[in-house]
Amino acid sequence: MSRTIAAALLAVTVVAAAQAADDKGEVIARRWCASCHLVAADQTRASTQAPPFSAIAKKPGFDASKVALFLLLPHPKMPDMNLSRAEAAELAAYIKKQGR
Numbered sequence: 452m453s454r455t456i457a458a459a460l461l462a463v464t465v466v467a468a469a470q471a472a473d474d475k476g477e478v479i480a481r482r483w484c485a486s487c488h489l490v491a492a493d494q495t496r497a498s499t500q501a502p503p504f505s506a507i508a509k510k511p512g513f514d515a516s517k518v519a520l521f522l523l524l525p526h527p528k529m530p531d532m533n534l535s536r537a538e539a540a541e542l543a544a545y546i547k548k549q550g551r
């Protein structure tokens with residue numbers, strides 16, 4: 452196999468892995484967060500108190516690693532969802548994408 456083909460195959464694998472991770476964040480968001488937050492552009496109803504993910508991502512100073520940390524700490528207005536570190540990171544990455 453030529454080096455170019457090997458490199459191309461590797462690139463495809465890496466991108467596919469990243470997309471799978473994004474999907475995971477979306478699955479968790481739709482399952483655990485959508486009752487209060489607007490988590491995606493196609494969602495029409497949510498609680499009026501919780502900010503939409505797109506608005507969170509557009510806040511000045513938004514930082515995915517801070518959001519991931521925030522999600523691991525208990526906070527009064529949100530139920531403790533017992534997220535793993537990996538899940539919190541995937542959610543934060545997903546929220547970041549909603550700001551585009």
Ligand code: HEC
Pocket residue numbers: 479480483484485486487488498500501502507510518521522528529530532542
């Ligand atoms: C029971 C309702 C509820 C659920 C479920 C919920 N949230 Fe929230 N969330 C809120 C409310 C209300 C706020 C606003 C808190 C405040 O104003 O102090 C908030 C705030 C946040 C913030 C901080 C926004 C900011 O700019 O400070 C983030 C990030 C967040 N939620 C992410 C999530 C994620 C991710 C999930 C799912 C794993 C989730 N929330 C599930 C109600 C909820």
